[in-house]
Amino acid sequence: MRKIGMLVAGVAALGMALGQANVIKIATQSPLSGPQAALGEQIKLGAELAIEEAKAKFKALGFDLVLVPYDDQANPDVGVANANRIINDPDILGVVGHLNSGVAIPSSEVYARVNLVMVSPANTNPRVTDRKLPNVNRICGRDDVQGPVGAEYAFKNLKVRNVFVIHDKTAYGQGLAEEFKKRLEALGGKAVAFVGTEETSNFVPIINQIRAARPVPELIYFGGIYSQIGPFVKQLRERGVKTRLMGGDGLDSSEFLRLAGAQNAAGTFYTTVAGPVSAFPKAKAVAQRFKQKYGKDMEGFGIYAYDSANVILAALENAIKAAGGKKPTREQVAQAVRQVKMEGLTGTIEFDDKGDNKKAKYFVMQVASTGNWADNKLIRVIEMAAPGSK
């Protein structure tokens, strides 16, 4: 009896091993529910499209490619819990994500335990790559460049001297606001105030501070996410404050338009690390396929997620070839990612020793008054190397 049982178990285990041997999974982690789902869904769908398109190629190599999306809810605890589930699935060989630096930083430490490679389309906090983890890479820019890019534009082009700086107290928002303030002050401008807030509905106290601030601020800079900046702008304009507004890539979502109201949002400046489809001639065809498949417009992070997934897929292909057609180990994939040099939709992708893209693009944008996010005006594109890279 016992022997039969063992035999059955053995056969079952063998069957499972055989069944799984040729499956390669790529995970995405981004907020799919809750306040930031609009941005997170772009990441999931962008990666999904890339994987769908590569399926045939991997089939020819003898592997089934599968996407496994995880919802990190923009919450570090959830992200880490998912990360633990991800590393326990041996078929997952790469992660595309996250949206939030505050989630990516602790989660990537979990991936690092098993050398699971992560390529981020959206994490801009300097600490994401400054820890020099061998498995952590990003193709987007960094806040210590994005913040200063905004400050330079405000100071030199908008001729703004006094700025009211607000942040949302997260690793992302506060970091961005601090970098903005630093460069502004180095240029000779002044941050009239530097205020943090976790408020989501009643922005009246801050608006009153803005009205009372001396010297009168010529610009408001808000380091945060559209979910907060949208209602803030609506209340600000309703109260008759016309001061210009600038933010980072956190407000780079059409949801910002909906929450603020098209009229109130019009003219808002923002810097982003993920340019719109119009900034990338090569992305046009992909964006059409995206729209056809998902019925939604492809926005900045969708394009970057598409490229991130393709970086992992290119590395996988190289690693499979290097391993003689066998399934590579996670470590081999991580090493292969660092070797990748490819032309993505967003430009050349090549990593330095920290995992930053050697040259990332930064965009200064202005919200259009037409009420259509895709009409936003691209004011300038700046290509800049990550600080400290060789």
Add this chain to the structure above:
Amino acid sequence: MLEQILALLPQVIFDGLILGFVYAMVALGYTMVYGVLELINFAHSEIFMIGAVVGVEVFRYLAPQVGNGLLLLFIALVLGGVVAGITAILVERFAYRPLRKRGTTNRLVPLITAIGVSFILQDLVRLLEGLWHNEFFLRMRTVEDLEGSVELFGGAIFAQSKSFILMGVSILMLLGLTYLVNRTKLGVAIRAVAQDLSTASLMGIDPDRIISRTFLIGGSLGGVAGVLFALQYTTITPYVGFLPGVKAFTAAVLGGIGNIPGAMVGGLVLGQLENFFGTYLPILTNGNFGTEYKDVVAFLILIFILLVRPQGLLGQVVKEKV
């Protein structure tokens, strides 16, 4: 610094008043239920949220049909109040009454039930709105004839017409409630049940019915407050009730829980404290403490007040029930 503070003061007081009225209306729900059942009904935050969501939906669907903004708001207030009131009754019927019938004497059990109900309602609304509109942030639709604004006292106060509506409606409701509790038969019954549930039932009062009505009244007040909140601050999520709920509860305790005028005073005081410190903290501390600490400071002051006057501002020291 002083100049800056004085220049803003009228505005801060005015804005604090509006916030205070919202808290006061929500606090009434806490205080009424506590007065009758000695239950802290934490699900009341979510009743408030449901009112806000109903307001948003009414504006979304009826704004193109109803030309008149005030009429539209009236419909939203009535529907918001009714839906929230009915939800409150259902919560009482299915979550609290079974516990009461079972004779649970432990105070913690209904409290934990209330917290649980609160989570259920949040996620239920989130699910429904997700399926219905695929939206997490619900935005109150702008209606032009509610969007006017005036400057009072030579520009010292910037006031939106919807702020006056909020104040007007809340004052009406507070007066109405005071009349209802003190002058009507239902009010007498509510007070009787609050005094002693079992004795009241011997006097021909059906306590279940009175408790239901109490929840209905408190719930509708919360719902109306929710609609006005949505109109004033424009963006609503399924979790929007939590903080105002906790603050309104604090306001009820500050005013002396179980005491209706107390809840109103508590709400107004809390609204002023929050708005005052939210605006002035960075100025007072030279930028070292930002607006994010406004709740900390407001709550520290509340704790201090309660240390000095534990029964609350208008509360009376609880004597043995006669």
